[in-house]
Amino acid sequence: MKESDNLKEISVVTNILKANDRIAHELRQGFYKSGIFVINIMGSPGAGKTSFLEAIIPYLIDNDLKVGVICGDIATTNDAKRISKNNIPMVQIMTEAFGSSCHLDATMIHTALGQMNLDGLDILFIENVGNLVCPSVFDIGEHARMVVLSVTEGEDKPRKYPNIFQKADCVIVSKVDLLPYLKIDKDEIYKNLRWVNPKNEIIDFSYNDKIYLDKWMSWYKKFIKV
Amino acid sequence: MKESDNLKEISVVTNILKANDRIAHELRQGFYKSGIFVINIMGSPGAGKTSFLEAIIPYLIDNDLKVGVICGDIATTNDAKRISKNNIPMVQIMTEAFGSSCHLDATMIHTALGQMNLDGLDILFIENVGNLVCPSVFDIGEHARMVVLSVTEGEDKPRKYPNIFQKADCVIVSKVDLLPYLKIDKDEIYKNLRWVNPKNEIIDFSYNDKIYLDKWMSWYKKFIKV
Numbered sequence: 001m002k003e004s005d006n007l008k009e010i011s012v013v014t015n016i017l018k019a020n021d022r023i024a025h026e027l028r029q030g031f032y033k034s035g036i037f038v039i040n041i042m043g044s045p046g047a048g049k050t051s052f053l054e055a056i057i058p059y060l061i062d063n064d065l066k067v068g069v070i071c072g073d074i075a076t077t078n079d080a081k082r083i084s085k086n087n088i089p090m091v092q093i094m095t096e097a098f099g100s101s102c103h104l105d106a107t108m109i110h111t112a113l114g115q116m117n118l119d120g121l122d123i124l125f126i127e128n129v130g131n132l133v134c135p136s137v138f139d140i141g142e143h144a145r146m147v148v149l150s151v152t153e154g155e156d157k158p159r160k161y162p163n164i165f166q167k168a169d170c171v172i173v174s175k176v177d178l179l180p181y182l183k184i185d186k187d188e189i190y191k192n193l194r195w196v197n198p199k200n201e202i203i204d205f206s207y208n209d210k211i212y213l214d215k216w217m218s219w220y221k222k223f224i225k226v
Numbered sequence: 227m228k229e230s231d232n233l234k235e236i237s238v239v240t241n242i243l244k245a246n247d248r249i250a251h252e253l254r255q256g257f258y259k260s261g262i263f264v265i266n267i268m269g270s271p272g273a274g275k276t277s278f279l280e281a282i283i284p285y286l287i288d289n290d291l292k293v294g295v296i297c298g299d300i301a302t303t304n305d306a307k308r309i310s311k312n313n314i315p316m317v318q319i320m321t322e323a324f325g326s327s328c329h330l331d332a333t334m335i336h337t338a339l340g341q342m343n344l345d346g347l348d349i350l351f352i353e354n355v356g357n358l359v360c361p362s363v364f365d366i367g368e369h370a371r372m373v374v375l376s377v378t379e380g381e382d383k384p385r386k387y388p389n390i391f392q393k394a395d396c397v398i399v400s401k402v403d404l405l406p407y408l409k410i411d412k413d414e415i416y417k418n419l420r421w422v423n424p425k426n427e428i429i430d431f432s433y434n435d436k437i438y439l440d441k442w443m444s445w446y447k448k449f450i451k452v
Binding site (some may be wrong): 078160 | 270271272299301302304311326328355356357358359360376378379380382383385386387388389401404407409
């Protein structure tokens with residue numbers, strides 16, 4: 001690649017991010033006025049983002065919270081189908097329609113909101129495209145960022161993909177029920193998470209254990225009071 | 227994002243891809259003249275790309291093949307350290323130096339080759355950045371593409387990230403030793419892989435079982451004869 005190509009790319013990417021950030025800022029203001037807390041959920045493909053939503057949504061409904069979901073995927077409506085059994089407001093964004101984008105951006109969220117009834121919503125989860133790199137760059141108007149990291153991915157991922165963990169308010173360490181069958185040291189995962197970001201919340205997660213949902217709820221209550 | 231921004235992005239991305247493809251083409255010709263078969267290994271973070279290399283490299287050395295490796299990561303030299311114990315030619319690309327790029331491109335490979343002794347090499351593995359989306363778009367001068375997909379990622383990933391599987395010559399279904407502990411139907415993974423690409427090679431893999439390396443070797447021998 002010629003240097004001139006690189007420079008051209010950087011200049012245009014800067015313009016796009018500026019436009020994205022402006023829309024994201026407007027979205028965030030709108031959410032705030034409507035009393036909706038928006039959480040951007042990121043993580044590798046198969047990390048357990050949708051499984052976390054499948055577990056937390058009925059739990060939040062039981063706690064009298066009204067929840068909505070926007071799912072982002074390149075193709076298929078699988079995630080939306082898994083979540084839709086809760087009968088909540090939800091929209092699936094297929095980024096095939098946006099050049100098979102590897103991340104969600106603020107314009108896609110703006111488009112999706114036009115197809116959703118947000119009345120009385122307390123929490124809107126936005127499940128990003130499975131990718132530990134690109135989604136971290138794009139503000140989509142969220143108030144908090146979560147990363148789901150599966151223990152099966154190995155101990156060193158926070159150090160290898162630092163940006164997404166640096167910007168996360170909460171990290172879900174998922175599939176901890178598989179630890180007995182893996183040569184993985186969970187303490188090492190925690191150490192690497194802390195090395196990258198000493199401040200954010202780290203919560204274990206396993207689909208069948210409600211105790212982790214209680215911990216998530218404590219974090220959520222603490223966070224919205226800030 | 228305004229439509230004009232979108233159009234601008236598309237036009238510049240096209241230019242960059244054209245420049246990348248030209249360099250990739252030259253790299254491929256050079257590899258061919260030197261008798262080096264180049265394999266681009268892609269997959270999610272933690273799918274098992276480095277583990278596959280840790281298993282296959284000693285196996286190939288035992289089969290009198292000379293192997294080299296280029297590892298791509300955003301940060302850290304962890305992968306290179308894991309592989310370097312084999313005492314083979316290798317270089318770690320940290321894309322932090324290239325704007326924390328989410329993929330390798332042909333220019334990065336060209337730069338890495340300047341630091342490698344390729345004399346007598348039979349196979350050069352290039353381990354791409356962990357990402358199931360962006361690396362599929364960039365030709366890096368390879369002769370074959372492999373995707374490592376862990377069974378822990380769930381059955382539907384080939385349908386959700388179709389591009390990378392469509393372009394793969396060989397798919398490694400990794401961590402099959404964990405299947406007894408997961409609610410995952412391997413047949414369903416295979417069906418989805420076949421739905422996306424009916425032709426490519428699919429090989430199971432588990433770190434401790436040599437039979438899978440024999441299968442990979444059969445594929446390799448078949449492929450280089452084509």
